[in-house]
Amino acid sequence: MGISHNQTPAASSCADIKVISATENWMEGAALQQLQKTAELDGMVAVAGMPDLHPGRGYPIGAAFFSVGKLYPALVGNDIGCGMSLWQSSIKVPRLHLDKLAKRLNDVEQALDDTWSDLIAERKCDKNIQCNHFDHSLGTIGGGNHFAEFQAIDDILMPELAKQAGIDKSQLLLLVHSGSRGLGQKILTEHIQQFNHDGLIAESDNQKDYIEQHDEAVRWAELNRELIARRFLKAVKAKGQCLLDINHNTVLPAEVNGQQGWLHRKGATPADQGMVIIPGSRGDYSYLVKPIEQNIAASLFSLAHGAGRKWKRTEAKERLYQRFKQQDLLKTSLGSRVICGNKELLYEEAPQAYKSCDQVIASMTEAGLIQVVARLRPVLTFKTQGKCSG
Numbered sequence: 001m002g003i004s005h006n007q008t009p010a011a012s013s014c015a016d017i018k019v020i021s022a023t024e025n026w027m028e029g030a031a032l033q034q035l036q037k038t039a040e041l042d043g044m045v046a047v048a049g050m051p052d053l054h055p056g057r058g059y060p061i062g063a064a065f066f067s068v069g070k071l072y073p074a075l076v077g078n079d080i081g082c083g084m085s086l087w088q089s090s091i092k093v094p095r096l097h098l099d100k101l102a103k104r105l106n107d108v109e110q111a112l113d114d115t116w117s118d119l120i121a122e123r124k125c126d127k128n129i130q131c132n133h134f135d136h137s138l139g140t141i142g143g144g145n146h147f148a149e150f151q152a153i154d155d156i157l158m159p160e161l162a163k164q165a166g167i168d169k170s171q172l173l174l175l176v177h178s179g180s181r182g183l184g185q186k187i188l189t190e191h192i193q194q195f196n197h198d199g200l201i202a203e204s205d206n207q208k209d210y211i212e213q214h215d216e217a218v219r220w221a222e223l224n225r226e227l228i229a230r231r232f233l234k235a236v237k238a239k240g241q242c243l244l245d246i247n248h249n250t251v252l253p254a255e256v257n258g259q260q261g262w263l264h265r266k267g268a269t270p271a272d273q274g275m276v277i278i279p280g281s282r283g284d285y286s287y288l289v290k291p292i293e294q295n296i297a298a299s300l301f302s303l304a305h306g307a308g309r310k311w312k313r314t315e316a317k318e319r320l321y322q323r324f325k326q327q328d329l330l331k332t333s334l335g336s337r338v339i340c341g342n343k344e345l346l347y348e349e350a351p352q353a354y355k356s357c358d359q360v361i362a363s364m365t366e367a368g369l370i371q372v373v374a375r376l377r378p379v380l381t382f383k384t385q386g387k388c389s390g
Helices: 029-039 098-103 114-126 159-165 181-195 205-235 293-299 313-321 326-330 343-348 357-366
Strands: 003-005 016-020 044-054 061-067 083-092 147-156 171-178 240-247 249-256 259-266 268-270 276-278 286-291 302-304 337-340 370-384
Touching: 016 029, 016 293, 029 044, 029 061, 044 293, 044 302, 044 357, 061 268, 083 205, 083 276, 098 337, 098 370, 114 205, 147 159, 147 205, 159 286, 159 370, 171 205, 171 370, 181 205, 205 240, 205 249, 240 268, 240 276, 259 268, 268 276, 276 302, 276 357, 286 357, 293 302, 302 357, 313 343, 326 337, 326 343, 337 343, 343 370, 357 370
Parallel strands: 016 044, 337 370
Antiparallel strands: 003 016, 044 061, 061 259, 083 171, 083 240, 147 171, 147 370, 249 259, 268 302, 276 286, 286 370
């Protein structure tokens, strides 16, 4: 079944629950329990679990939530505006020299130097970003599951749509995954200190203040991904252009089934903004997909944001320490290379710790939510040269 509905809610006030998942796509019980718990929040009308659903800190990741009368910053989380940016580079795949490409990435994770100051000031002005406290983090990936990855087109299933998206099979792509870094963390921390997890009354002064901060953090995250892409392209002596940029940690005003309310996405890709990228783990394929507009209301206008974790970080380390040496995890079964000098992160983010992206894509295809436009193969994934920051 592509989309399953909640048949036995815990209480009459529980929101409608939908889970988008094919039978073969395993889901952790704890994630489904968190989804149920979130559906019981005051004002919650509908929740949708994506096929990459997995447990988070109190709330599930890989889900969308629609509420009326209240919005919940904790559902967005601390990495407001986290998302994906896909760039077409000028690097020709047939001429690719992987060793040379890797060696040029020795200087891409510390704070940007003064040569970037004018561009940063210009782009902050363009995007109406007033905050200056986190400028040192602009252009940096951060830790966790964030990355920058050079990819090659492995297969094009819909040539006309691929052409429309601007992809050229002969050239490398660059996928950037990052968010609002310390800015988003500061916003959520201050909110929780003041309001705990109670949510904010719609149209209240506190709600309006949070949304103003949230929106700036989203713009900051978008600029961060742009600067990451630009510095990586500069490091490898290439040019490039942005094909798409999407946020998957947000809350926005929306109308669902005739009701006005707030649509929260926590690790969920918008399905109402055209073609999007669904990334796999660093040892798996990513997919460029086109949402099928007439069906996306069933998933709260949202899609999976990636493969989704199969094992928690501690479990991944326990399972993989005995099976693999560090060197084993610096190359993948698809022939790609990984740059990650942080031992713990190398094991925590190993491909084995994630679901198969094929199953996630199959679940959404079976549910009639997407058409696959192209499949992308990892070539070089950058996590960190040493100990990760932030």
